[in-house]
Amino acid sequence: MSGIRKIIILVFGIVFLLLESIYLIGVFTRNPVEVTEDVEVLPGDNITDFVPPFVPLLNDYAVVAGYNLLGCNIRKSMSQLNYNLLCYLNNTKLYVERNQSLSDLWYNKRTSCKKISFNTYEPLIRKGKRRMEDLTKFAFIRNPEERFVSFFVDKCLKAKFCGNCTDVRCAVKMIYDRLMPLAHNHSLFIKTNEKWWFEWHSAPQTWNCDFYKYISDFHLIPIGTSLEDRQIAMKKLQKVLRFAKVEDEYIEKIIRDTLESDTKHATHNSDLSQQVLEQVQTDPYVRHYLHRIYYFDYIAFGMKLPEFFNGQDFPKEYIPRS
Ligand SMILES: *[C@@H]1O[C@H](CO)[C@@H](O)[C@H](O)[C@H]1NC(C)=O
Ligand SMILES: *[C@@H]1O[C@H](CO)[C@@H](O)[C@H](O)[C@H]1NC(C)=O
Ligand SMILES: *[C@@H]1O[C@H](CO)[C@@H](O)[C@H](O)[C@H]1NC(C)=O
Ligand SMILES: *[C@@H]1O[C@H](CO)[C@@H](O)[C@H](O)[C@H]1NC(C)=O
Ligand SMILES: *[C@@H]1O[C@H](CO)[C@@H](O)[C@H](O)[C@H]1NC(C)=O
Numbered sequence: 001m002s003g004i005r006k007i008i009i010l011v012f013g014i015v016f017l018l019l020e021s022i023y024l025i026g027v028f029t030r031n032p033v034e035v036t037e038d039v040e041v042l043p044g045d046n047i048t049d050f051v052p053p054f055v056p057l058l059n060d061y062a063v064v065a066g067y068n069l070l071g072c073n074i075r076k077s078m079s080q081l082n083y084n085l086l087c088y089l090n091n092t093k094l095y096v097e098r099n100q101s102l103s104d105l106w107y108n109k110r111t112s113c114k115k116i117s118f119n120t121y122e123p124l125i126r127k128g129k130r131r132m133e134d135l136t137k138f139a140f141i142r143n144p145e146e147r148f149v150s151f152f153v154d155k156c157l158k159a160k161f162c163g164n165c166t167d168v169r170c171a172v173k174m175i176y177d178r179l180m181p182l183a184h185n186h187s188l189f190i191k192t193n194e195k196w197w198f199e200w201h202s203a204p205q206t207w208n209c210d211f212y213k214y215i216s217d218f219h220l221i222p223i224g225t226s227l228e229d230r231q232i233a234m235k236k237l238q239k240v241l242r243f244a245k246v247e248d249e250y251i252e253k254i255i256r257d258t259l260e261s262d263t264k265h266a267t268h269n270s271d272l273s274q275q276v277l278e279q280v281q282t283d284p285y286v287r288h289y290l291h292r293i294y295y296f297d298y299i300a301f302g303m304k305l306p307e308f309f310n311g312q313d314f315p316k317e318y319i320p321r322s
Pocket of ligand 1: 041045
């Protein structure tokens with residue numbers, strides 16, 4: 001009996017999520033807005049209790065001219081891999097000459113990468129030679145709760161970038177309290193990197209990549225930490241790179257290097273991360289805030305809301321229709 005009930009609930013859950021994501025993406029992409037000096041209307045403007053989706057965050061783009069390929073870097077979402085592979089494609093010879101591997105911290109040196117990477121909003125690209133419409137665009141998307149754990153461990157605990165917040169409860173509240181006013185004050189949007197540093201790394205993924213406008217035009221590559229997840233992601237990446245007419249030889253190197261480096265340094269599941277993840281899943285206070293911060297990431301990217309969010313409320317502006 002309960003088995004059948006579970007299946008029914010699961011099926012309804014999936015159907016509901018599908019319908020809702022179609023509905024929401026429709027709502028959010030219907031009226032593309034230009035980010036000029038003044039952003040007037042944004043899709044999430046009327047969302048009050050939840051951190052709204054699709055606020056334009058200054059982007060971290062890298063463009064490989066030879067392939068008309070744009071990789072958008074979402075912080076805490078495989079940004080190193082993203083940069084490494086774009087730098088490699090921009091100059092495959094140099095990479096080999098220097099004996100670089102894609103798993104090196106090439107990103108830190110950025111020698112050949114400086115010229116191809118820039119922080120910008122989309123209209124700044126438009127003013128230049130390139131148009132967003134003509135580029136093959138991709139981004140790695142990460143599971144929000146995993147991404148938060150990585151943020152908390154790297155930025156709050158190791159880099160001590162979260163002020164006095166060294167516990168998870170404090171960090172989730174800090175993220176919420178800092179993102180909400182930004183989301184609701186358009187005059188704050190265009191800011192320098194330093195000022196937004198904290199927000200950059202903690203903001204929902206929908207705030208990146210001019211997704212408020214281009215989400216349906218992006219190749220989105222979900223990527224997780226398990227080897228199996230990586231393999232699936234690499235298959236998707238392969239398709240995107242083929243689409244951009246990257247030579248098979250280069251694609252193979254990228255995939256081989258990435259999977260190899262993963263097996264070598266499997267640091268993702270450190271004890272510390274595991275502990276934090278456990279607190280995320282079990283502490284009602286933490287769950288409450290994370291649900292409010294990242295709810296729309298799950299919806300917009302079609303990810304299943306994890307079970308530990310069961311029983312949480314919904315944004316009142318988007319009460320699920322029965
Ligand atoms: C927000 O609400 C106002 C007033 O009801 C409405 O005019 C506006 O279109 C809404 N904006 C969005 C993005 O839904
Ligand atoms: C690499 O970047 C430089 C500088 O932007 C550019 O001139 C060159 O065409 C790029 N190479 C490829 C293969 O895209
Ligand atoms: C390149 O790396 C390989 C393997 O790590 C090493 O054996 C070789 O000596 C390196 N070559 C140069 C030029 O650094
Ligand atoms: C952090 O803690 C120190 C010492 O307890 C305190 O003086 C300081 O005001 C705190 N900073 C913030 C931003 O809360
Ligand atoms: C929005 O931010 C600007 C610049 O910091 C500030 O002057 C203004 O008071 C803020 N508006 C609201 C409604 O908070």
